[in-house]
Amino acid sequence: MPAAKVRKAVFPAAGLGTRFLPATKAQPKEMLPLVDKPIIQYGVEEAVHSGIRNIIMVTGRGKSAIEDHFDVSFELENLLESRHKKDLLKIVRQVSDLIDVSYIRQKEALGLGHAVLRSKELVGPEPFAVILADDVIDAETPCVRQLLDIYEFFSAPVLAVMEVPKEAISAYGCIDAEPVAHNGSKDKVYRIRDLVEKPKAADAPSNLAIIGRYILTPDIFESIAAVEPGSGGEIQLTDSLRLQLRSRPIYAFKFEGKRYDAGDKLGFLKATVEFALLRHDLGGPFREYLKSLKL
Ligand code: G1P
Numbered sequence: 001m002p003a004a005k006v007r008k009a010v011f012p013a014a015g016l017g018t019r020f021l022p023a024t025k026a027q028p029k030e031m032l033p034l035v036d037k038p039i040i041q042y043g044v045e046e047a048v049h050s051g052i053r054n055i056i057m058v059t060g061r062g063k064s065a066i067e068d069h070f071d072v073s074f075e076l077e078n079l080l081e082s083r084h085k086k087d088l089l090k091i092v093r094q095v096s097d098l099i100d101v102s103y104i105r106q107k108e109a110l111g112l113g114h115a116v117l118r119s120k121e122l123v124g125p126e127p128f129a130v131i132l133a134d135d136v137i138d139a140e141t142p143c144v145r146q147l148l149d150i151y152e153f154f155s156a157p158v159l160a161v162m163e164v165p166k167e168a169i170s171a172y173g174c175i176d177a178e179p180v181a182h183n184g185s186k187d188k189v190y191r192i193r194d195l196v197e198k199p200k201a202a203d204a205p206s207n208l209a210i211i212g213r214y215i216l217t218p219d220i221f222e223s224i225a226a227v228e229p230g231s232g233g234e235i236q237l238t239d240s241l242r243l244q245l246r247s248r249p250i251y252a253f254k255f256e257g258k259r260y261d262a263g264d265k266l267g268f269l270k271a272t273v274e275f276a277l278l279r280h281d282l283g284g285p286f287r288e289y290l291k292s293l294k295l
Contacts, residue, residue, distance in 0.1 A: 111234025132212025139257025
């Protein structure tokens with residue numbers, strides 16, 4: 001039987017964004033712009049380009065700018081129309097036309113697993129993607145699309161992973177896994193043996209870190225509901241997957257593409273610079289400017 005189609009993507013977006021204070025005192029971190037697009041829009045566009053149009057945002061207090069951003073803005077559209085700003089009008093409309101979006105609140109920030117559990121009713125009994133917008137991934141084939149291909153082949157949950165330096169692994173979920181030959185390659189797909197959230201470098205089973213893209217099956221909700229708080233006293237998605245692993249195989253995929261941690265100041269700056277360099281309208285003059293900075 002073919003794997004059920006993935007139609008929905010969940011975006012946990014209730015975090016407080018303390019790493020970006022004071023910029024995030026009155027605006028959500030997901031709305032900080034990389035060049036001229038909010039961080040979260042990169043994730044939403046990745047979902048759309050992967051064939052997923054139903055977006056579920058798990059938000060919290062002070063996140064209404066996200067809702068406004070993905071809504072129609074009549075005043076702005078009227079103004080742009082009256083001023084014949086067709087290109088800008090297209091850019092503004094594209095955002096609201098892209099998706100069908102629903103919102104659910106996570107009243108307390110009790111962890112990633114808890115955030116995903118909040119989406120249970122909206123997801124229903126079908127597989128779904130989870131996208132952590134802080135992880136911005138620049139890839140020829142969108143990362144979620146890459147994961148969907150693996151999901152469709154194995155009919156099983158799939159997580160995105162990448163190799164990180166051993167000393168950095170304690171910032172991530174980490175997998176213990178065996179490679180599985182797939183499509184002529186032997187070091188991209190892994191069958192997970194075990195996984196652990198934010199291990200100490202010395203205890204980490206590998207240097208394969210979980211990156212914020214997951215294709216999950218609806219039975220994950222039972223596992224989330226059953227786990228105790230873990231790392232940081234939070235309900236962790238990694239711990240829930242560990243429990244789910246007792247009843248079904250779970251795979252990991254070393255995706256192609258470059259990942260930026262836009263939730264971290266240095267990562268955010270790197271993404272800003274590199275995305276600006278890639279832009280047709282800005283890349284040339286920006287490159288010249290950077291060269292002129294005798295670094
Ligand atoms: C979350 C997950 C972690 C994963 C990371 C990727 O952690 O819990 O397993 O490696 O995202 O960005 P966070 O960065 O939210 O602490």
